[in-house]
Amino acid sequence: MSSKANILEKIKQNQPLSVSALPDLSFLGLENYENLDKYKTMLQSIGGDYVEVADYDGVIDFIKKNYNTEKRIITTLPELSQIASTNWTDDDPHSLKDVELTIVKAHFGVAENGSLWVTDDLMGQRIAVFIPQYLAIVVHKSNMVTTMHQAYNRIGNQEYKFGTFIAGPSKTADIEQSLVLGAHGARGLIVFLMD
Amino acid sequence: MKIGLFVPCYVDQFYPKVAIATYELLQKLGCDVSFPMKQTCCGQPMANSGYEHLSKDCDANFIANFAEFDYVVSPSGSCTLHVKEHLHDEKNEQLATQIRKRVYELTEFITDILKIETIEGNFPHKVGLHYSCHGQRMLHLAQMSELNLPFFSKPEQLLRGIKGLELVSLGKKDECCGFGGTFCVTEEAISAKMGQDRVKDHENQQVEYITGYDMSCLMHLEGTLKRQKSPIKIIHIAQILNGL
Amino acid sequence: METKIIEHSKAAELFIKDEKRTDWHNETLWFVREKRDKAAFQIPDWELLRETASQIKNNVLSNMNQYLIDFEANAKNNGIIVHWAADADEHNKIVHSIMEKHGVSQMVKSKSMLTEECHLNEYLTEKGIDVIDSDLGERIVQLRKEAPSHIVLPAIHLKKADVSETFHKFLGTEKGNNDPKYLTEAARHHLRDTFLTRKIALTGVNFAIAETGEFVVCTNEGNADMGVHLADVHIACMGFEKIIPQRKHLAVFLRLLARSATGQPITTYSSHFKKPGEGKEIHLVIVDNGRSTQLGREDFRSSLKCIRCGACMNTCPVYRRSGGHSYHNAVAGPIGSILAPNLDMSKNADLPFASTLCGSCTNVCPVKIDIHVQLYKWRQKLVKEGYSPKSKTLMMKGMSAVLSNPVFFNLAGKMGRFVLEKMPGLVSNGLNPWYKQREMPAPPEESFREWYQKNSTASKDKNNEQ
Numbered sequence: 018m019s020s021k022a023n024i025l026e027k028i029k030q031n032q033p034l035s036v037s038a039l040p041d042l043s044f045l046g047l048e049n050y051e052n053l054d055k056y057k058t059m060l061q062s063i064g065g066d067y068v069e070v071a072d073y074d075g076v077i078d079f080i081k082k083n084y085n086t087e088k089r090i091i092t093t094l095p096e097l098s099q100i101a102s103t104n105w106t107d108d109d110p111h112s113l114k115d116v117e118l119t120i121v122k123a124h125f126g127v128a129e130n131g132s133l134w135v136t137d138d139l140m141g142q143r144i145a146v147f148i149p150q151y152l153a154i155v156v157h158k159s160n161m162v163t164t165m166h167q168a169y170n171r172i173g174n175q176e177y178k179f180g181t182f183i184a185g186p187s188k189t190a191d192i193e194q195s196l197v198l199g200a201h202g203a204r205g206l207i208v209f210l211m212d
Numbered sequence: 213m214k215i216g217l218f219v220p221c222y223v224d225q226f227y228p229k230v231a232i233a234t235y236e237l238l239q240k241l242g243c244d245v246s247f248p249m250k251q252t253c254c255g256q257p258m259a260n261s262g263y264e265h266l267s268k269d270c271d272a273n274f275i276a277n278f279a280e281f282d283y284v285v286s287p288s289g290s291c292t293l294h295v296k297e298h299l300h301d302e303k304n305e306q307l308a309t310q311i312r313k314r315v316y317e318l319t320e321f322i323t324d325i326l327k328i329e330t331i332e333g334n335f336p337h338k339v340g341l342h343y344s345c346h347g348q349r350m351l352h353l354a355q356m357s358e359l360n361l362p363f364f365s366k367p368e369q370l371l372r373g374i375k376g377l378e379l380v381s382l383g384k385k386d387e388c389c390g391f392g393g394t395f396c397v398t399e400e401a402i403s404a405k406m407g408q409d410r411v412k413d414h415e416n417q418q419v420e421y422i423t424g425y426d427m428s429c430l431m432h433l434e435g436t437l438k439r440q441k442s443p444i445k446i447i448h449i450a451q452i453l454n455g456l
Numbered sequence: 457m458e459t460k461i462i463e464h465s466k467a468a469e470l471f472i473k474d475e476k477r478t479d480w481h482n483e484t485l486w487f488v489r490e491k492r493d494k495a496a497f498q499i500p501d502w503e504l505l506r507e508t509a510s511q512i513k514n515n516v517l518s519n520m521n522q523y524l525i526d527f528e529a530n531a532k533n534n535g536i537i538v539h540w541a542a543d544a545d546e547h548n549k550i551v552h553s554i555m556e557k558h559g560v561s562q563m564v565k566s567k568s569m570l571t572e573e574c575h576l577n578e579y580l581t582e583k584g585i586d587v588i589d590s591d592l593g594e595r596i597v598q599l600r601k602e603a604p605s606h607i608v609l610p611a612i613h614l615k616k617a618d619v620s621e622t623f624h625k626f627l628g629t630e631k632g633n634n635d636p637k638y639l640t641e642a643a644r645h646h647l648r649d650t651f652l653t654r655k656i657a658l659t660g661v662n663f664a665i666a667e668t669g670e671f672v673v674c675t676n677e678g679n680a681d682m683g684v685h686l687a688d689v690h691i692a693c694m695g696f697e698k699i700i701p702q703r704k705h706l707a708v709f710l711r712l713l714a715r716s717a718t719g720q721p722i723t724t725y726s727s728h729f730k731k732p733g734e735g736k737e738i739h740l741v742i743v744d745n746g747r748s749t750q751l752g753r754e755d756f757r758s759s760l761k762c763i764r765c766g767a768c769m770n771t772c773p774v775y776r777r778s779g780g781h782s783y784h785n786a787v788a789g790p791i792g793s794i795l796a797p798n799l800d801m802s803k804n805a806d807l808p809f810a811s812t813l814c815g816s817c818t819n820v821c822p823v824k825i826d827i828h829v830q831l832y833k834w835r836q837k838l839v840k841e842g843y844s845p846k847s848k849t850l851m852m853k854g855m856s857a858v859l860s861n862p863v864f865f866n867l868a869g870k871m872g873r874f875v876l877e878k879m880p881g882l883v884s885n886g887l888n889p890w891y892k893q894r895e896m897p898a899p900p901e902e903s904f905r906e907w908y909q910k911n912s913t914a915s916k917d918k919n920n921e922q
Contacts, residue, residue, distance in 0.1 A: 021528075021540035024696070024744045029521040031752030036518045040511040042704060045501055059721060110686055111652055129711075130721035143733060144685035147678050147725075165707035165722075172703065178731035182710070184722045187678040191593035191609065193616040194484055195636035200592060201644060201651070202678025202724065219904055221859060225869035226897045228904035235912070247908050253859035260813065260832065262839035263852040269860030345814035357493065358771065358819035360502040384486070388773045392812025397889040399810060401469040402777050404893035405478065406812075435894030 046166030052128040053161055053210070059131030063185035064198050065206040069158075073097060076120070076155060076209050084151070088117035093141040094155065110144040119149040119203075123183075125160035126208070127168050132184035133208065134168060136177040143179055147187075152203035154183065158210050215245045216281035218274075218295075218315070220288045221253040223427050230427055233454040234287040234318055240454070241326055245285075248277035256294040260393045264298065275301055275308060283325065284315045287450045289347020289426045292317040296351070318450055319425055320353055323366045330369055331453045336376025337421050339452075340414040341367060342433065343386040344426035353425065357385050367425055367449055374452060380417035387413075391432035407436040414444065421447050461803055464810040467782035468774075481613060482776040488609070489770040491719025492820065499711070509708050510824035513761035516699055520751065523666040523699045524742070530669025531740060534731045539741045544574035547693065547743050551576060551658065552583055554691055554739055560656050566673070566680035567591040568660030569607050569764055570693050570743060572786035573799075588650050590679035592643050599626045605780030607787055608717045608766035613779050647679070657683030661694035661740075662763070663709055667702040670730035671740065674713065674723040681727055690738045692729070695747055697760040709763060712822035716765040750798045755833045759794045761823040768817035768827060774810055783807060790817035794830040797838065805843035808834035866905070873899040 018026070057067055068079050073096035080100055084090065091113070092101035097120055105113065121140055123133035133154050140146050162168050172180075187202030198204055215238060219231040231247075238245045254274060255267030274295065278284045286292045295315045301308040322328050347353045354365035371377055390396070390406025397403075411433055414422050420443075424430050427448055434446040462470075472478050496502045516523060528538050541547035547570075555563065563580065565571065565587055577587050577598075589598045593610035597603065599622050604610030611619065616634040623629040629642045659680045664671040671692060673680045684690040700709065714720040732738040751757055769775045769789035780788035785796040785804060793807035808831045817827040838844065858864045875882050876899040884891050 019540070020542040020546060020744075023542060024540055024742075024748060025521055025524060027744070027748040028524065028696070028751060031748055032520045033518040033754075033757070037511070037514045039515045039701065040508045042508065042708070045505060045508060045708070048500070063720065063724075114648075114652055132722055132726075137733075142685075143681070147681045147685060165711050166704075169704045169707045174703075177728070178733070180728045180730075181681070182722060182726040184720075184724050184726075187676070187724055189592045189640060189677050190718070191591070191596065191611050192619050192636040192639055193614070194487065194609075194612075195616070197637050197640040199644065200640060200677035200679070201590070201647060201682045221865065221869075222897075224904045225873060226900060228900050228902065228907055231904035232907060235908070247905065247912065249905060249909070250862040252862055252865040255856075255859070257859070258852050258856050260835070261848070261852060262809075262835035262844060263849070263856070264836050265840075266852055266856040267860075269856060273860050273862070345812065345816075349815035349819065356816075356819055358816060360497045360499070388812050388814035388816070390773065390812060392814075395809070395812050399465045399468060399774070400889045400892055401465070401472045402774055402810075403812075405472055405475075405777050406773055407894070409482070431897055432894065434897065435890070438895035439893060 046164040055128040065185035067208045090118045092120040106141040116149040120153040123156040129164045132182040136180035153207045155209040213282040217247045218286040230448040233450040237454040251277040293346045330373035333374040340419040342424035468778035495715040495719040527666040548579040564654040564683040651682040656689045657687035658691040716767040716822040767820040771816045
């Protein structure tokens with residue numbers, strides 16, 4: 018017998034005799050707060066920051082003012098082609114090592130923890146949201162859910178190949194519990210809260 | 213109702229004043245209390261060391277001594293817990309089960325069975341309350357800091373009527389003192405350090421007394437205090453409630 | 457490479473010798489427990505969340521066989537290559553064979569306690585594979601040739617001066633520069649090179665979803681993602697107990713995990729891997745290594761619910777004062793002490809006794825494992841199986857005889873008080889471990905029962921009658 022068969026057989030022999038019931042999840046996630054306000058507070062508490070903008074022009078303005086546009090900026094959003102390149106998605110991921118800023122869009126944000134749900138179809142390519150020095154994500158204000166329960170309800174059976182919740186910039190406290198932002202992923206995260 | 217007084221072995225031999233206070237307090241509260249003379253130990257020292265199977269004789273002796281009573285009350289959280297969870301008799305399991313339901317630690321007996329809100333008394337001192345683990349987390353004598361649930365405390369509730377008693381707030385509200393039964397000698401270094409840290413927490417609040425509902429913990433803290441020649445004294449909650 | 461196992465009590469004694477450092481270690485971990493409390497208490501339904509997670513995991517344990525079959529089928533449909541390893545050795549061989557197949561001799565790893573358990577790094581290094589741990593804490597201990605001391609905070613036992621010294625030696629950082637920002641930046645550059653050059657990346661698995669055949673990897677640093685998205689091959693290793701039934705259950709666990717572990721609402725990245733990228737491979741290695749045995753132990757089965765958050769370690773007063781290394785096991789602390797004896801009873805017989813059974817661990821556990829109850833039960837089992845020294849058994853037999861018989865009990869008590877009073881030196885000396893750092897209790901004039909016999913109303917009545 019193969020290891021697989023052996024293991025499965027042993028498990029079958031050893032697991033409890035009856036299957037215990039799965040719990041009802043509908044009593045969870047009933048928190049009641051103003052989603053956008055909560056999101057903003059949580060995002061800042063985890064080292065990220067937000068900018069409220071009416072449209073993509075607002076995004077362009079902010080980036081021009083706050084980032085060095087001489088450095089390499091990439092995006093998946095054609096609305097931002099003025100300040101960022103859009104033709105990199107088929108390139109070798111290693112070639113993105115010199116990217117200063119990546120700007121993408123998120124499906125929605127989660128108020129309870131300041132995170133954003135992004136899937137690979139919104140990333141351009143997977144490494145794009147991890148490798149840049151800085152990350153910026155656009156999300157519509159109306160796309161806020163309260164807790165992770167609503168988040169997974171919203172995701173439902175969505176087909177993706179890869180997806181991730183991004184909560185603020187990369188961080189570590191491995192050196193004597195001192196919090197440092199920018200361990201291996203982005204050093205900073207700006208969330209554009211768009212009307 | 214007839215109350216059988218169950219006195220932990222080391223309290224009987226080394227801290228009789230605690231048992232006397234418990235006895236007198238229960239009488240003052242209107243109870244018909246007696247102490248079965250042939251009682252010995254609950255068996256916890258063996259059981260917690262992995263020798264549960266050697267505590268059968270202690271179990272049998274306990275059942276023989278306490279079967280006749282409506283309630284069994286003990287000034288010890290851990291001994292009460294041990295009997296409640298581990299009292300068995302192969303020959304008469306039904307009786308053992310019944311007795312287990314009737315065993316109470318002193319403070320919970322007063323609040324839950326006698327339904328007494330608080331005890332009037334006088335103890336004008338700064339006091340630190342040590343929340344012995346078994347009584348707190350397993351007998352639920354008070355809410356534990358780990359859980360997101362409303363606070364309650366049967367010992368504190370009883371102490372509220374004691375005039376002049378100032379209960380301090382500790383840095384770590386309910387950390388273990390490090391006694392742990394035979395742990396106190398098998399892991400001596402950690403046990404002693406935990407005791408010293410607990411004492412320091414009380415010292416930082418400038419208490420005059422450390423009290424609690426488990427003499428084993430208090431004995432361990434007292435050993436540490438004496439070694440450090442500290443002026444802080446130990447007193448069991450029964451003694452405060454009974455009045456000195 | 458077998459190093460001599462030092463029993464927990466001895467290892468703890470050595471650890472505590474440096475009292476200042478012990479205090480620092482203690483307070484650092486307590487601080488993490490406090491952060492956990494703060495985060496947990498922001499969720500009004502925290503206790504309901506724990507109960508829900510516990511029930512989900514109970515369901516998983518009771519239906520493990522079917523969930524694994526479903527998971528494998530769905531994962532395969534996603535294009536994930538699934539392997540099964542009966543034990544640590546087979547796991548290591550499988551990982552190595554994947555590397556050989558691709559002709560690769562360098563690997564970048566993100567945190568996986570399973571691979572620690574299997575001693576993967578040593579195995580691969582012996583085979584000439586260069587393994588680099590990319591989690592900052594793990595990289596630090598790897599350079600120092602130490603094991604991680606905590607499953608979530610691998611370098612918690614080290615001060616920044618220690619890290620600075622290590623980085624100066626291996627990464628060429630400034631001598632004496634202890635600034636965490638400076639040191640982290642140095643690691644960022646050093647490891648970025650690693651990420652960019654490795655073709656094979658290995659990660660652990662936090663959760664594997666039976667319903668969809670996907671798995672989730674959580675990190676704060678982003679090192680798992682940096683490794684895998686730049687590599688051609690992603691090897692993910694999981695103990696089979698990491699299965700959860702449906703995607704929506706992730707909500708429960710992702711709400712509990714980081715809050716319990718570090719007091720954060722969620723880790724920075726919670727990456728869901730469903731299908732490999734274009735032209736890339738994902739290999740999933742499902743490992744048993746004693747877990748199916750533990751599954752069959754009714755008393756200890758629920759230890760397999762563990763989601764490896766480390767909350768039990770942060771709260772444990774013994775762990776905080778003895779450090780992870782004193783548990784001589786990949787997973788230390790309370791959960792380690794109920795998992796390890798299953799792996800090797802002889803080697804780990806000391807661990808369930810490294811506890812006062814205070815119960816704090818049980819009550820911070822996000823999946824409600826009754827850890828302190830299992831510690832008690834392991835003690836009974838280990839003694840029954842003969843893993844207790846004969847001297848201890850003899851002593852216990854003696855104790856039982858004295859403590860269960862009223863005559864012997866009284867006699868022993870009287871003798872004890874007599875000796876303490878008249879010949880204290882017999883007891884209060886260096887041979888008495890209690891006496892090392894504590895005074896003995898003062899012997900009272902009479903025992904309670906002696907007082908009772910003279911003074912109780914019942915006795916008085918009896919005396920009056922006579």
